[in-house]
Amino acid sequence: MSEFAGRVAVVTGGGSGIGRAIARRYAAGGGSVAVLGRRAEPLAETVDLIGAAGGTATALTVDVRDFDQVSAAMTAVRDRFGRIDALVNNAAGNFVCPGERLSAGGWRAVIDIVLNGTFHCTRAAADVMLEQRSGSVLSVIASYAWHGHPGTVHSAAAKAGVLAMTRTLAVEWAGRGVRLNCLAPGPTETAGAGAALWGDQASRDRVLASVPQRRMAGTDEIAGTAAFLLGDGSAYITGEVLTVDGGQWLGKQVYGPELGAGEAADAR
Ligand SMILES: CCCCCCC/C=C/C(=O)SCCNC(=O)CCNC(=O)[C@H](O)C(C)(C)COP(=O)(O)OP(=O)(O)OC[C@H]1O[C@@H](n2cnc3c(N)ncnc32)[C@H](O)[C@@H]1OP(=O)(O)O
Numbered sequence: 001m002s003e004f005a006g007r008v009a010v011v012t013g014g015g016s017g018i019g020r021a022i023a024r025r026y027a028a029g030g031g032s033v034a035v036l037g038r039r040a041e042p043l044a045e046t047v048d049l050i051g052a053a054g055g056t057a058t059a060l061t062v063d064v065r066d067f068d069q070v071s072a073a074m075t076a077v078r079d080r081f082g083r084i085d086a087l088v089n090n091a092a093g094n095f096v097c098p099g100e101r102l103s104a105g106g107w108r109a110v111i112d113i114v115l116n117g118t119f120h121c122t123r124a125a126a127d128v129m130l131e132q133r134s135g136s137v138l139s140v141i142a143s144y145a146w147h148g149h150p151g152t153v154h155s156a157a158a159k160a161g162v163l164a165m166t167r168t169l170a171v172e173w174a175g176r177g178v179r180l181n182c183l184a185p186g187p188t189e190t191a192g193a194g195a196a197l198w199g200d201q202a203s204r205d206r207v208l209a210s211v212p213q214r215r216m217a218g219t220d221e222i223a224g225t226a227a228f229l230l231g232d233g234s235a236y237i238t239g240e241v242l243t244v245d246g247g248q249w250l251g252k253q254v255y256g257p258e259l260g261a262g263e264a265a266d267a268r
């Protein structure tokens with residue numbers, strides 16, 4: 001595959017889960033990748049995996065909550081590779097907490113990483129992309145940005161903000177060669193989400209029962225869609241969100257047990 005040959009991507013949260021899979025997919029397509037995150041060790045593992053497969057990658061330890069760190073990282077990527085063609089805003093923090101028990105600090109923790117972090121990275125990458133008059137920004141959100149899902153008020157508000165940011169900037173920058181889209185995965189097998197959202201078997205079973213396809217996504221499936229949204233095949237798509245969730249958000253409130261919804265019907 002050479003669809004990304006000569007191109008450069010920055011992937012936040014590229015040391016684990018979905019971010020690592022997207023970084024590997026972009027590199028497999030011939031692109032160079034910079035993975036960003038707070039912990040050096042998982043980032044180095046991603047770089048090694050890409051290198052072992054014959055790709056090119058570099059790691060930068062960055063906290064997306066800090067605009068100066070983010071800005072310095074984008075400059076370093078541009079200095080090393082000469083350009084930035086793609087930015088994947090994938091870094092996130094999450095936990096399930098009923099709204100009435102969520103502290104102001106808990107709200108801020110998630111808003112800071114997801115909403116502020118995404119703006120910081122988009123704003124800093126745009127300096128490069130707008131100057132080169134091309135670029136594609138993809139932000140990983142979740143479908144509860146537009147439907148109700150108990151226990152997610154902090155994350156849902158942050159992801160909805162990212163969607164609004166995406167649509168606004170897509171319109172502002174469309175004439176200057178920069179596209180912005182969102183990808184909304186359904187439940188996806190990652191250690192981070194497992195720990196934060198379905199730590200015990202009962203929670204995992206409840207999540208699975210809410211998915212009409214009755215399985216979680218593999219990270220490679222999400223990475224394949226990301227590659228489409230970052231690549232030339234989606235050149236006329238901007239300001240959009242593509243949901244990859246086995247039918248979860250469409251179906252979970254609708255099916256009854258006779259149609260195979262299992263525990264999902266308990267909510268009615
Ligand atoms: C439900 C099924 C839906 C399926 C779709 C799922 C869609 C989305 C999935 C994901 O986003 S998966 C990504 C998961 N990955 C991570 O979360 C990795 C990174 N995580 C983190 O960094 C932490 O978990 C963090 C808490 C988000 C941030 O860590 P930080 O060290 O900055 O914060 P803390 O100092 O620990 O806490 C800050 C603040 O938050 C409160 N808090 C933390 N955890 C909880 C909790 N489990 N419940 C309630 N409150 C929590 C903590 O008390 C602090 O508040 P204050 O005490 O300061 O008020």
Ligand SMILES: NC(=O)C1=CN([C@@H]2O[C@H](COP(=O)(O)OP(=O)(O)OC[C@H]3O[C@@H](n4cnc5c(N)ncnc54)[C@H](OP(=O)(O)O)[C@@H]3O)[C@@H](O)[C@H]2O)C=CC1
Pocket residue numbers: 012013014015016017018019036037038039040042062063064065089090091092093094113117140141142184185186187188189190191192193
């Ligand atoms: N897995 C799922 O079911 C779903 C996931 N998503 C979204 O997909 C994305 C990836 O999630 P997933 O792979 O499951 O989870 P992970 O926990 O594996 O990924 C989160 C990544 O974000 C990085 N990160 C967290 N905080 C910061 C920060 N302040 N600065 C820089 N990097 C940070 C983490 O690295 P480090 O700790 O080293 O900084 C980590 O690599 C997220 O946006 C999530 O909301 C959406 C729907 C479903």
